[in-house]
Amino acid sequence: MNKSSSIKFNNTTPEPGAYQRLFESTGWNQAYQVDNEKLRAAIKNSWYSISAYTNEGDLIGFGRVVSDGVLYAFICDMIVDPDYQNQGIGTAILQKLIQKCEEVNVRVLWLCAAANKSGFYRKNGFIIRPSNAPGMQLSLYEDSKKQHFPG
Secondary structure, eight states, X not given: OOOGGGSEEEOSOOOHHHHHHHXXXXXXXXXXXXXXXXXXXXXXXXXXEEEEEOTTOOEEXXXXXXXXXXXXXXXXXXXXXXXXXXXXXXXXXXXXXXXXXXXXXXSEEEEOOOTTOHHHHHHTTOEEOOTTSOSEEEEOSHHHHHSSSOO
């Protein structure tokens, strides 16, 4: 069931405690060991971000882009609370991030997928790069689509 239509999306920075809880729901903080202040700085320094909230105001999803705003962009921290996954929320966040990059004609959008998550990104237009150029990318600029990988 797709519940993303009942979710509120905005591009304001979430409250640090709420973001820390969401970030920790991924298990990533076991490796990163980042506190609220470092997480706040990381998301504040993003070029663009999208937060997803329930109607009650609970933060349940987040994604951000680090970019020069012209040529390249990198999607980071695509997170949906495990209790809200598989409801279209992650897809909605990803589409909003892609749309923002398209609006300013960013040429290439990259990301690194978490284990077993590349299928989600492939369904949304990303391709797996060859082993001699690891990672994934989505070319948003028409001329970039003619070449598989710039450079």
